[in-house]
Amino acid sequence: MIGIDIVEIKRVEKLWNRWGEKFVRRVFSATEQKELTEEGITTQKLAGRYAAKEAIVKSTELGMGKMGIREIEILRSSKGGVYGIWKGNRFLVSISHEKDYAVAIAKKINFHKKENIPQEMLEIFPYPKEDDHKGSRGKIGMVSGREGMIGAAILSAQSAMRTGAGYCFVFCTEEISRELSLRLTEPILQPFQGIEQEKNELSKMDSIGIGPGLGTDSLAKERLENAMDCEVPLVIDADGLNLLSKDLHLLRKRKNATILTPHEMEMSRLSGIPVEEIRKNREKIAKDFAKNHQVVLVLKGSKTLVTDGEKIYKNKTGNPGMATAGSGDVLLGVISTFLGQGLTPFDAARLGVYVHGLAGDLAKEEFSMNGMIASDFVNFLPKTLKLFYP
Numbered sequence: 001m002i003g004i005d006i007v008e009i010k011r012v013e014k015l016w017n018r019w020g021e022k023f024v025r026r027v028f029s030a031t032e033q034k035e036l037t038e039e040g041i042t043t044q045k046l047a048g049r050y051a052a053k054e055a056i057v058k059s060t061e062l063g064m065g066k067m068g069i070r071e072i073e074i075l076r077s078s079k080g081g082v083y084g085i086w087k088g089n090r091f092l093v094s095i096s097h098e099k100d101y102a103v104a105i106a107k108k109i110n111f112h113k114k115e116n117i118p119q120e121m122l123e124i125f126p127y128p129k130e131d132d133h134k135g136s137r138g139k140i141g142m143v144s145g146r147e148g149m150i151g152a153a154i155l156s157a158q159s160a161m162r163t164g165a166g167y168c169f170v171f172c173t174e175e176i177s178r179e180l181s182l183r184l185t186e187p188i189l190q191p192f193q194g195i196e197q198e199k200n201e202l203s204k205m206d207s208i209g210i211g212p213g214l215g216t217d218s219l220a221k222e223r224l225e226n227a228m229d230c231e232v233p234l235v236i237d238a239d240g241l242n243l244l245s246k247d248l249h250l251l252r253k254r255k256n257a258t259i260l261t262p263h264e265m266e267m268s269r270l271s272g273i274p275v276e277e278i279r280k281n282r283e284k285i286a287k288d289f290a291k292n293h294q295v296v297l298v299l300k301g302s303k304t305l306v307t308d309g310e311k312i313y314k315n316k317t318g319n320p321g322m323a324t325a326g327s328g329d330v331l332l333g334v335i336s337t338f339l340g341q342g343l344t345p346f347d348a349a350r351l352g353v354y355v356h357g358l359a360g361d362l363a364k365e366e367f368s369m370n371g372m373i374a375s376d377f378v379n380f381l382p383k384t385l386k387l388f389y390p
Contacts, residue, residue, distance in 0.1 A: 003059030005051045006103045012047040027053075029073050039076075047102035048095040049074040049082075055106035056084045056091050087319070090116060117387055121354055125388045126341040128164070137166030138340035141205035142187075142212070142333065143198075143227055143240075145172035146220075149213030150179055152238070152329045155374055156212045157187040159333030162381040163355070165340065168333075169205065171198055171223075192223075199226045207233045207340030211240030212329040225250060233257040233339045237332045238266075245269040251293050257345040259335060261298040261328065287312060296345040298335070298353060300328065306350045313350040317357025321369025322377070330377045331356045359384040 015023045024033060024041070027050065036045060053072045057064050073085045074093060084091035084106055095104045128137065140160045145153035153170055160168040168187040172180055177191040190201055202208055210227050214220045216239055224243050227234060228250055234257070236244060241262050244250060248270070251258065260270070268275045271289055278285055282305055290297040291309025299305040302320075306313040335352030339345060362383055363376040 001059050001061065001107070003055040003057065003106045004104070005054035005058060006101055007047045007051040007054070009043055009047045009097075009100055009102055012050060012102075013043040016043055016046060027069055029070050031075065032073055035076050044097055044102060048097060048104060051102045051104035052082065052084060052093045052095055052106060055093070055104040056086060059091065059106045059108055060086075060089075085316075087316070118354075121351055122388060124343060124347045124351055126164070126338060126343060127388075134166035137164060138337055138342075139167045139169065139204065139206045140165045140333075140336050140340045141169045141171060141190075141202050141208045141232075142336070143171040143202070143208060143210035143223060144212040144214055144329075145170065145176050145180065146213050146215045147173070147175050149215070150176050150183070151326060152212030153180060154183055155326045155329035155378060156209060156333040156336075157184055158375075159330040159378045159381060160209070160337045161186045161333075162378055163334045163337040164385065165337045169201070171202065195222055195226050198223065199230060202227055202230045203232065205230075205232050205340070206342075207235065207336050209235045209237070209332045209336035211236055211238035212332060214239035214243075216242055228254055228258075231256050233259075233345065235259040235261065235332055235336045235339060237261045237328055241266045241270060248293065251295065254294075257296070257339070258294075259296045259298060259339065259345050259349050261300060261331060261335065261349075263300045263328070267299055283307075283312060296349050298331075298349050300331075300353075304353045304357070306346065306353060308346045311346060313346075313353075315350070315353045315357055317354055318360050319357075319364050319369055321364050321372045322357070322360040324372060324374055326374025327356075327360075327377065330359075330374055333378075334381070355381070355384055358387070 052074045053069055056072050057067055071086055074082055077083055082093050084093045090109055091106045092109050093106050142156045144156055153172055157168050157170045169190050170187045171190045174191045177189050180189055208227050221243050224240055262270055264275050264278050267278055282299060286297050286299045286305050287307045287309055290307045296308045304315040334356050335348055338348035338352050359377045359380040362380040363372045
Protein backbone atom coordinates (compact mmCIF):
# COMPACT_ATOMS: atom_id res chain seq x y z
CA MET A 1 0.00 0.00 0.00
CA ILE A 2 1.16 3.54 -0.76
CA GLY A 3 0.92 6.33 1.84
CA ILE A 4 0.88 10.04 1.08
CA ASP A 5 0.91 13.13 3.29
CA ILE A 6 1.13 16.89 2.90
CA VAL A 7 2.35 19.33 5.55
CA GLU A 8 2.09 23.12 5.60
CA ILE A 9 5.60 24.45 6.15
CA LYS A 10 4.33 27.43 8.18
CA ARG A 11 2.76 25.02 10.64
CA VAL A 12 6.14 23.41 11.27
CA GLU A 13 7.75 26.84 11.41
CA LYS A 14 5.41 27.84 14.24
CA LEU A 15 6.31 24.69 16.18
CA TRP A 16 10.01 25.29 15.58
CA ASN A 17 9.76 28.93 16.71
CA ARG A 18 7.86 27.96 19.84
CA TRP A 19 9.71 24.82 20.92
CA GLY A 20 13.04 24.84 19.06
CA GLU A 21 15.24 21.86 19.92
CA LYS A 22 12.51 20.32 22.09
CA PHE A 23 10.38 19.89 18.97
CA VAL A 24 13.25 18.24 17.09
CA ARG A 25 14.09 15.87 19.97
CA ARG A 26 10.46 14.84 20.34
CA VAL A 27 9.87 14.07 16.66
CA PHE A 28 13.25 12.87 15.35
CA SER A 29 15.59 10.08 16.46
CA ALA A 30 19.21 10.73 17.47
CA THR A 31 20.39 9.55 14.04
CA GLU A 32 17.96 11.89 12.29
CA GLN A 33 18.99 14.79 14.50
CA LYS A 34 22.62 14.18 13.62
CA GLU A 35 21.86 14.20 9.88
CA LEU A 36 19.70 17.32 10.15
CA THR A 37 22.40 19.14 12.09
CA GLU A 38 25.05 18.17 9.54
CA GLU A 39 22.85 19.29 6.64
CA GLY A 40 21.68 22.46 8.38
CA ILE A 41 18.21 22.47 9.93
CA THR A 42 15.52 24.31 7.97
CA THR A 43 11.77 24.29 8.42
CA GLN A 44 11.43 22.91 4.87
CA LYS A 45 13.54 19.87 5.77
CA LEU A 46 11.69 19.35 9.04
CA ALA A 47 8.35 19.56 7.26
CA GLY A 48 9.48 17.15 4.54
CA ARG A 49 10.66 14.52 6.99
CA TYR A 50 7.56 14.94 9.13
CA ALA A 51 5.36 14.41 6.06
CA ALA A 52 7.41 11.30 5.19
CA LYS A 53 6.78 9.85 8.66
CA GLU A 54 3.04 10.44 8.29
CA ALA A 55 3.13 8.86 4.82
CA ILE A 56 4.82 5.75 6.24
CA VAL A 57 2.12 5.48 8.92
CA LYS A 58 -0.57 5.66 6.24
CA SER A 59 1.18 3.00 4.16
CA THR A 60 0.93 0.54 7.07
CA GLU A 61 -2.56 1.45 8.32
CA LEU A 62 -1.35 1.04 11.91
CA GLY A 63 -1.66 4.62 13.12
CA MET A 64 0.92 6.89 14.73
CA GLY A 65 -0.14 5.82 18.22
CA LYS A 66 1.00 2.25 17.54
CA MET A 67 4.16 3.12 15.65
CA GLY A 68 5.63 6.11 17.53
CA ILE A 69 6.85 9.06 15.52
CA ARG A 70 10.48 8.88 16.80
CA GLU A 71 10.61 5.16 15.97
CA ILE A 72 10.05 5.99 12.31
CA GLU A 73 13.35 7.19 10.87
CA ILE A 74 13.80 9.14 7.64
CA LEU A 75 17.46 8.73 6.73
CA ARG A 76 19.81 9.83 3.97
CA SER A 77 21.10 7.06 1.71
CA SER A 78 24.67 6.83 0.44
CA LYS A 79 23.43 8.02 -2.95
CA GLY A 80 21.87 11.18 -1.54
CA GLY A 81 18.23 10.17 -1.52
CA VAL A 82 16.10 9.38 1.52
CA TYR A 83 14.44 6.22 2.78
CA GLY A 84 12.38 5.21 5.80
CA ILE A 85 12.99 2.60 8.50
CA TRP A 86 10.62 1.36 11.17
CA LYS A 87 11.41 -1.71 13.29
CA GLY A 88 13.39 -3.38 10.53
CA ASN A 89 10.87 -2.52 7.83
CA ARG A 90 12.21 -0.40 4.97
CA PHE A 91 10.21 2.13 2.98
CA LEU A 92 10.74 3.87 -0.32
CA VAL A 93 10.26 7.58 0.33
CA SER A 94 9.91 10.55 -2.00
CA ILE A 95 9.76 14.09 -0.58
CA SER A 96 8.95 17.22 -2.56
CA HIS A 97 8.36 20.90 -1.73
CA GLU A 98 6.05 23.34 -3.48
CA LYS A 99 5.88 26.91 -2.15
CA ASP A 100 4.21 26.62 1.25
CA TYR A 101 3.89 22.83 1.37
CA ALA A 102 5.94 19.67 1.76
CA VAL A 103 4.54 16.45 0.35
CA ALA A 104 5.81 12.89 0.81
CA ILE A 105 4.94 9.46 -0.59
CA ALA A 106 5.99 6.18 1.06
CA LYS A 107 5.77 2.49 0.20
CA LYS A 108 7.05 -0.51 2.11
CA ILE A 109 9.61 -2.58 0.22
CA ASN A 110 11.70 -5.69 0.70
CA PHE A 111 14.69 -4.11 2.40
CA HIS A 112 16.79 -7.26 2.53
CA LYS A 113 19.55 -6.21 0.16
CA LYS A 114 23.29 -5.95 0.65
CA GLU A 115 23.33 -2.17 0.35
CA ASN A 116 21.08 -1.97 3.39
CA ILE A 117 23.40 -3.92 5.70
CA PRO A 118 24.96 -1.33 8.07
CA GLN A 119 28.56 -0.51 7.25
CA GLU A 120 29.65 -1.39 10.78
CA MET A 121 28.36 -4.94 10.26
CA LEU A 122 29.97 -5.31 6.83
CA GLU A 123 33.30 -4.25 8.33
CA ILE A 124 33.37 -6.88 11.08
CA PHE A 125 31.81 -9.76 9.14
CA PRO A 126 34.28 -12.71 9.03
CA TYR A 127 34.48 -13.28 5.29
CA PRO A 128 36.25 -16.56 4.39
CA LYS A 129 39.81 -16.21 3.10
CA GLU A 130 41.05 -18.03 0.01
CA ASP A 131 43.41 -20.19 2.03
CA ASP A 132 40.83 -21.08 4.69
CA HIS A 133 40.14 -24.71 5.59
CA LYS A 134 37.71 -26.25 8.06
CA GLY A 135 40.26 -25.99 10.83
CA SER A 136 40.61 -22.24 10.37
CA ARG A 137 36.88 -21.47 10.24
CA GLY A 138 36.36 -22.14 13.92
CA LYS A 139 36.10 -25.22 16.12
CA ILE A 140 32.95 -24.56 18.13
CA GLY A 141 32.09 -26.60 21.21
CA MET A 142 28.43 -26.68 22.26
CA VAL A 143 27.93 -28.04 25.77
CA SER A 144 24.25 -28.93 25.87
CA GLY A 145 21.59 -31.54 25.97
CA ARG A 146 19.97 -33.82 28.46
CA GLU A 147 17.16 -36.36 28.15
CA GLY A 148 13.99 -34.64 27.01
CA MET A 149 15.85 -31.53 25.83
CA ILE A 150 17.62 -32.63 22.67
CA GLY A 151 15.96 -29.90 20.61
CA ALA A 152 18.13 -27.26 22.26
CA ALA A 153 21.29 -29.16 21.36
CA ILE A 154 20.14 -29.61 17.76
CA LEU A 155 19.22 -25.94 17.24
CA SER A 156 22.45 -24.57 18.72
CA ALA A 157 24.62 -27.01 16.75
CA GLN A 158 22.81 -26.50 13.44
CA SER A 159 22.90 -22.73 13.79
CA ALA A 160 26.65 -22.87 14.40
CA MET A 161 27.17 -24.86 11.21
CA ARG A 162 24.82 -22.64 9.22
CA THR A 163 26.70 -19.58 10.41
CA GLY A 164 29.89 -20.96 8.90
CA ALA A 165 31.67 -22.93 11.61
CA GLY A 166 34.39 -25.23 10.32
CA TYR A 167 33.58 -27.76 13.03
CA CYS A 168 30.87 -28.01 15.65
CA PHE A 169 31.43 -30.47 18.50
CA VAL A 170 28.34 -31.29 20.57
CA PHE A 171 29.23 -32.22 24.14
CA CYS A 172 26.18 -34.14 25.33
CA THR A 173 25.19 -36.73 27.90
CA GLU A 174 25.44 -40.42 27.00
CA GLU A 175 21.69 -41.06 27.10
CA ILE A 176 20.91 -38.66 24.26
CA SER A 177 23.96 -39.25 22.07
CA ARG A 178 22.31 -42.02 20.02
CA GLU A 179 19.22 -39.92 19.30
CA LEU A 180 21.37 -36.94 18.38
CA SER A 181 23.42 -39.11 16.03
CA LEU A 182 20.25 -39.81 14.09
CA ARG A 183 19.34 -36.12 13.87
CA LEU A 184 22.69 -34.42 13.30
CA THR A 185 24.97 -35.07 10.35
CA GLU A 186 27.62 -32.32 10.18
CA PRO A 187 28.26 -31.76 13.94
CA ILE A 188 30.55 -34.18 15.77
CA LEU A 189 29.18 -35.77 18.94
CA GLN A 190 31.23 -35.91 22.12
CA PRO A 191 29.29 -38.09 24.62
CA PHE A 192 30.18 -37.37 28.24
CA GLN A 193 32.88 -39.71 29.54
CA GLY A 194 33.90 -37.79 32.63
CA ILE A 195 34.86 -34.26 33.63
CA GLU A 196 38.56 -34.56 32.83
CA GLN A 197 37.93 -35.99 29.37
CA GLU A 198 35.41 -33.26 28.56
CA LYS A 199 37.74 -30.52 29.82
CA ASN A 200 40.58 -31.86 27.72
CA GLU A 201 38.43 -31.77 24.57
CA LEU A 202 36.90 -28.37 25.36
CA SER A 203 40.35 -26.88 25.73
CA LYS A 204 40.95 -27.60 22.04
CA MET A 205 38.00 -25.46 20.93
CA ASP A 206 38.16 -21.92 19.51
CA SER A 207 35.00 -21.02 21.42
CA ILE A 208 32.49 -22.70 23.68
CA GLY A 209 28.72 -22.21 23.94
CA ILE A 210 27.06 -23.68 27.00
CA GLY A 211 23.56 -23.84 28.41
CA PRO A 212 20.83 -25.17 26.06
CA GLY A 213 19.16 -28.13 27.72
CA LEU A 214 22.09 -28.45 30.13
CA GLY A 215 19.96 -28.91 33.22
CA THR A 216 20.63 -27.50 36.70
CA ASP A 217 21.62 -30.59 38.66
CA SER A 218 25.01 -31.21 40.27
CA LEU A 219 26.50 -32.70 37.10
CA ALA A 220 25.35 -29.72 35.04
CA LYS A 221 26.98 -27.35 37.54
CA GLU A 222 30.20 -29.35 37.42
CA ARG A 223 30.20 -29.20 33.62
CA LEU A 224 29.64 -25.43 33.69
CA GLU A 225 32.52 -24.91 36.12
CA ASN A 226 34.60 -27.16 33.91
CA ALA A 227 33.90 -25.07 30.81
CA MET A 228 34.53 -21.81 32.66
CA ASP A 229 37.88 -23.14 33.80
CA CYS A 230 39.03 -23.57 30.19
CA GLU A 231 41.07 -20.73 28.70
CA VAL A 232 38.73 -20.51 25.72
CA PRO A 233 36.25 -17.72 24.83
CA LEU A 234 32.87 -18.69 26.25
CA VAL A 235 29.18 -17.86 25.65
CA ILE A 236 26.72 -18.75 28.42
CA ASP A 237 22.95 -19.04 27.95
CA ALA A 238 19.82 -20.71 29.35
CA ASP A 239 20.54 -23.26 32.11
CA GLY A 240 24.14 -22.06 32.19
CA LEU A 241 22.90 -18.63 33.28
CA ASN A 242 20.55 -20.12 35.86
CA LEU A 243 23.45 -22.04 37.40
CA LEU A 244 25.73 -19.02 37.22
CA SER A 245 23.18 -16.83 39.02
CA LYS A 246 23.67 -18.99 42.11
CA ASP A 247 27.42 -18.41 42.15
CA LEU A 248 28.60 -15.27 40.34
CA HIS A 249 32.03 -15.69 41.91
CA LEU A 250 32.71 -18.18 39.13
CA LEU A 251 33.17 -15.22 36.80
CA ARG A 252 36.16 -14.00 38.81
CA LYS A 253 38.06 -17.16 37.94
CA ARG A 254 37.66 -16.63 34.22
CA LYS A 255 40.90 -16.02 32.34
CA ASN A 256 39.32 -15.45 28.94
CA ALA A 257 36.44 -13.64 27.27
CA THR A 258 32.91 -14.35 28.48
CA ILE A 259 29.58 -13.42 26.86
CA LEU A 260 26.31 -13.77 28.76
CA THR A 261 23.00 -13.81 26.85
CA PRO A 262 20.12 -13.43 29.34
CA HIS A 263 16.53 -12.44 28.71
CA GLU A 264 14.98 -10.14 31.32
CA MET A 265 13.97 -12.89 33.75
CA GLU A 266 17.44 -14.46 33.60
CA MET A 267 18.94 -11.00 34.03
CA SER A 268 16.83 -10.56 37.14
CA ARG A 269 18.21 -13.81 38.57
CA LEU A 270 21.78 -12.78 37.75
CA SER A 271 21.52 -9.26 39.15
CA GLY A 272 18.91 -9.60 41.88
CA ILE A 273 17.06 -6.66 40.31
CA PRO A 274 13.30 -7.00 39.69
CA VAL A 275 12.22 -7.45 36.08
CA GLU A 276 10.10 -4.28 36.21
CA GLU A 277 13.13 -2.20 37.17
CA ILE A 278 15.26 -3.83 34.47
CA ARG A 279 12.65 -2.88 31.86
CA LYS A 280 12.77 0.73 32.99
CA ASN A 281 16.58 0.98 33.09
CA ARG A 282 17.82 -1.58 30.58
CA GLU A 283 20.88 0.33 29.36
CA LYS A 284 22.24 1.37 32.74
CA ILE A 285 21.66 -1.98 34.41
CA ALA A 286 23.20 -3.86 31.49
CA LYS A 287 26.26 -1.59 31.32
CA ASP A 288 26.81 -1.68 35.08
CA PHE A 289 26.60 -5.47 35.22
CA ALA A 290 28.93 -5.94 32.26
CA LYS A 291 31.47 -3.53 33.72
CA ASN A 292 31.35 -4.93 37.25
CA HIS A 293 31.72 -8.54 36.09
CA GLN A 294 34.01 -7.92 33.10
CA VAL A 295 31.76 -9.63 30.58
CA VAL A 296 29.99 -8.75 27.38
CA LEU A 297 26.29 -8.77 28.13
CA VAL A 298 23.56 -9.46 25.58
CA LEU A 299 20.27 -8.38 27.17
CA LYS A 300 17.69 -10.00 24.92
CA GLY A 301 14.26 -8.61 24.12
CA SER A 302 12.79 -5.91 21.94
CA LYS A 303 15.83 -3.97 20.65
CA THR A 304 18.35 -6.35 22.21
CA LEU A 305 21.26 -4.57 23.89
CA VAL A 306 24.92 -5.55 23.67
CA THR A 307 27.43 -3.92 25.99
CA ASP A 308 30.93 -4.47 27.35
CA GLY A 309 30.37 -1.95 30.13
CA GLU A 310 31.57 0.96 28.02
CA LYS A 311 30.29 0.61 24.46
CA ILE A 312 26.67 -0.23 23.81
CA TYR A 313 24.89 -1.49 20.68
CA LYS A 314 21.10 -1.44 20.23
CA ASN A 315 19.89 -3.97 17.71
CA LYS A 316 17.20 -3.01 15.23
CA THR A 317 16.58 -6.33 13.49
CA GLY A 318 14.13 -8.96 14.66
CA ASN A 319 10.40 -8.98 15.38
CA PRO A 320 7.94 -10.19 18.05
CA GLY A 321 7.44 -13.50 16.23
CA MET A 322 10.92 -14.50 17.39
CA ALA A 323 9.65 -14.82 20.94
CA THR A 324 9.39 -18.57 20.59
CA ALA A 325 11.03 -21.58 22.22
CA GLY A 326 14.49 -22.31 20.83
CA SER A 327 15.20 -18.82 19.51
CA GLY A 328 17.90 -18.29 22.15
CA ASP A 329 19.53 -21.61 21.26
CA VAL A 330 19.91 -20.41 17.68
CA LEU A 331 21.42 -17.13 18.85
CA LEU A 332 23.93 -19.01 20.99
CA GLY A 333 25.15 -20.96 17.97
CA VAL A 334 25.51 -17.80 15.88
CA ILE A 335 27.41 -15.78 18.49
CA SER A 336 29.64 -18.72 19.45
CA THR A 337 30.63 -19.19 15.82
CA PHE A 338 31.55 -15.55 15.24
CA LEU A 339 33.52 -15.63 18.50
CA GLY A 340 35.35 -18.79 17.43
CA GLN A 341 36.19 -17.21 14.08
CA GLY A 342 38.25 -14.55 15.80
CA LEU A 343 35.92 -11.61 16.35
CA THR A 344 36.22 -9.69 19.59
CA PRO A 345 33.52 -10.62 22.13
CA PHE A 346 31.70 -7.30 21.61
CA ASP A 347 31.79 -7.60 17.82
CA ALA A 348 30.79 -11.28 17.88
CA ALA A 349 27.81 -10.45 20.09
CA ARG A 350 26.55 -7.44 18.13
CA LEU A 351 27.01 -9.14 14.75
CA GLY A 352 25.36 -12.25 16.17
CA VAL A 353 22.21 -10.48 17.37
CA TYR A 354 22.02 -8.52 14.10
CA VAL A 355 22.26 -11.66 11.93
CA HIS A 356 19.92 -13.62 14.19
CA GLY A 357 17.30 -10.86 14.05
CA LEU A 358 17.65 -10.49 10.29
CA ALA A 359 17.11 -14.23 9.82
CA GLY A 360 13.93 -13.82 11.86
CA ASP A 361 12.82 -10.94 9.63
CA LEU A 362 13.32 -13.06 6.53
CA ALA A 363 11.37 -15.90 8.15
CA LYS A 364 8.58 -13.47 9.01
CA GLU A 365 8.16 -12.52 5.36
CA GLU A 366 7.85 -16.19 4.45
CA PHE A 367 5.73 -17.54 7.32
CA SER A 368 4.30 -14.52 9.24
CA MET A 369 5.11 -13.75 12.86
CA ASN A 370 2.50 -16.22 14.09
CA GLY A 371 3.77 -19.10 12.00
CA MET A 372 7.50 -18.97 12.73
CA ILE A 373 9.43 -21.49 14.81
CA ALA A 374 13.09 -21.47 15.83
CA SER A 375 14.24 -23.93 13.19
CA ASP A 376 13.03 -21.43 10.59
CA PHE A 377 15.68 -19.00 11.81
CA VAL A 378 18.34 -21.66 11.29
CA ASN A 379 17.06 -22.35 7.78
CA PHE A 380 17.15 -18.66 6.87
CA LEU A 381 20.70 -18.10 8.13
CA PRO A 382 22.26 -18.93 4.70
CA LYS A 383 20.03 -16.37 2.96
CA THR A 384 20.85 -13.86 5.67
CA LEU A 385 24.61 -14.32 5.32
CA LYS A 386 24.31 -14.12 1.54
CA LEU A 387 23.23 -10.49 1.95
CA PHE A 388 26.75 -9.65 3.14
CA TYR A 389 28.17 -10.49 -0.28
CA PRO A 390 28.12 -8.45 -3.53
